[in-house]
Amino acid sequence: MRITQVRLRRLKGTLPTNGDLWEERLVRPLDVYPEYRTLDDHEGGVQQPGGFAITTYFVEIETDEGLLGRAGPVPETVAWLVAKELRPRLLGRDPIAGEKLWDQLHRSQVHGRGGQPMLAISAVDNALWDLRGKWLGQPVYRLLGGPTRDELPAYASMLGFSVQDLDRVRERAVEFRDRGYRAQKWFFRHGPASGYEGLRANVALVRTLREAVGEDYDLMFDCWQAMDATYVTELASRIAEYRPRWLEEVVLPDRIDGYRLLRQRLSIPLAGAEHEYTRWGFRRFVDTGALDVLQPDLYWCGGLSEALKIAAYGTAHDLMVIPHGHSATATLHFSLAQSPAHTPYQEDLVKWNQVHQLFLASPVNPVAGLLTPSDAPGLGMDLDTGPAEADDIVFA
Known part of the structure; x- marks a missing residue:
């Protein structure tokens, strides 16, 4: 079995909210500076009158046997790194050989042993676990x-x-x-x-x-x-x-x-x-x-x-x-x-x-x-695109 596709699926949708999703933010390291201390900004999407608008990405790894492993959601910066930095090292490889793939991805990121590159490696690793569970028909636990x-x-x-x-x-x-x-x-x-x-x-x-x-x-x-x-x-x-x-x-x-x-x-x-x-x-x-x-x-x-x-x-x-x-x-x-x-x-x-x-x-x-545990194979990453306003394959 070999990896034939590594895709980044972008989904857009709105989470219904009764008022603002984020009522208040937490203390942050930047709060030592007064211009940041009173800044009331939030992550994850944009609050709109009808709810919280979200744009996010899922990593999808597909094999020549028709199996698909998925992980996410991840932000656009992480999706870009998966597509541009990690995908070439995954195509054609054995998805079950996870230790080898992790080691190669880690060694390839000599300036990325933490931060966003490690987030990208994390998403790939989780998608491969999802795929292995589906391969064996078992939940990952x-x-x-x-x-x-x-x-x-x-x-x-x-x-x-x-x-x-x-x-x-x-x-x-x-x-x-x-x-x-x-x-x-x-x-x-x-x-x-x-x-x-x-x-x-x-x-x-x-x-x-x-x-x-x-x-x-x-x-x-x-x-x-x-x-x-x-x-x-x-x-x-x-x-x-x-x-x-x-x-x-x-x-x-x-x-x-x-x-x-x-x-x-x-x-x-x-x-x-x-x-x-x-x-x-x-x-x-x-x-x-x-x-x-x-x-x-x-x-x-x-x-x-x-x-x-x-x-x-x-x-x-x-x-x-x-x-x-x-x-x-x-x-x-x-x-x-x-x-x-x-x-x-x-x-x-x-x-x-x-x-x-x-x-x-x-x-x-x-x-x-x-x-409680689920008996579903993999990590339980099947998508419901019903809430999605768009379903695009990006960085392909």
């Missing part, structure tokens, strides 16, 4: 030795919900707890440049959430790389009494010493590395004792193949591996093949999953806070 359980708890990741209107925060926290989610993650809006006023607002968010959901409930908080060790030390001292399950991405991922220092200082566990790439990048976090929870993203770190290697190394050091929730479908197959001791939750990015799964025929959504 079975190829990986799963499932390890019949149901997988999801935690509600509340990116894009208002965090400054504390009455709405309280209402949403209770709502999602009562939907059956076993935990929630919320996103700080303020960083060091917002001063003590912003710090107090961050503390008020944590206090409000704890009071809303009660004592015996996990709450996590995402700093999205936008803080520093001094600020996080002060923040942690003020919120420790509310017992966060973890603080996430407290500093930029290259600041390994900052993570290590904070892990030594704080009683609150640290999670992170969603913006890191490959087993070699994650090894730095593990070997320096920088994190309690590793969060590889299957569409960023190098694909499912690389996430499995990261998990093997991390769990050998008894660390939790709970991937970033960019793709509910691919991540579910990973999670179902892991021990519940090391992957007790899967992230459900509530708003982003609506965007990413708009064109999927079988979106992955928790029921009563639980995710």
Whole structure:
């Protein structure tokens, strides 16, 4: 069997929304500059009166036996790299020889061992896993030795919900707890440049959430790389009494010493590395004792193949591996093949999953806070182009 086509399918559609999809954005590293701190921009599409307009791309790998593996969605920049940089190295090759193909793609990108080129390799790798599952007529989690359980708890990741209107925060926290989610993650809006006023607002968010959901409930908080060790030390001292399950991405991922220092200082566990790439990048976090929870993203770190290697190394050091929730479908197959001791939750990015799964025929959504396996072959990437306004093959 040989690869005969590598296509990039562009889909355009509109996600119906009741008002704006994104109510509020999170704190960002650029917020140290005042011209960015008050900028209220968002990703993933364009808000219009009728809904959230989305244009996105799916990678499709087809073989001479008529099998097709699919991955996505990915942004246009990643689609372009797949078409221009990676496709020539895939055509005519054996799609089952995934380790060889991954190694060749990785070695070909001498200036792309992270960033957008690694996102492109991740998409190709995931599409090849989808193809292999269809080749064998099995869901991918079975190829990986799963499932390890019949149901997988999801935690509600509340990116894009208002965090400054504390009455709405309280209402949403209770709502999602009562939907059956076993935990929630919320996103700080303020960083060091917002001063003590912003710090107090961050503390008020944590206090409000704890009071809303009660004592015996996990709450996590995402700093999205936008803080520093001094600020996080002060923040942690003020919120420790509310017992966060973890603080996430407290500093930029290259600041390994900052993570290590904070892990030594704080009683609150640290999670992170969603913006890191490959087993070699994650090894730095593990070997320096920088994190309690590793969060590889299957569409960023190098694909499912690389996430499995990261998990093997991390769990050998008894660390939790709970991937970033960019793709509910691919991540579910990973999670179902892991021990519940090391992957007790899967992230459900509530708003982003609506965007990413708009064109999927079988979106992955928790029921009563639980995710369940599907017997469909592959990763579950069949498309429903009903919501699509256009369905174009691009970069062909």
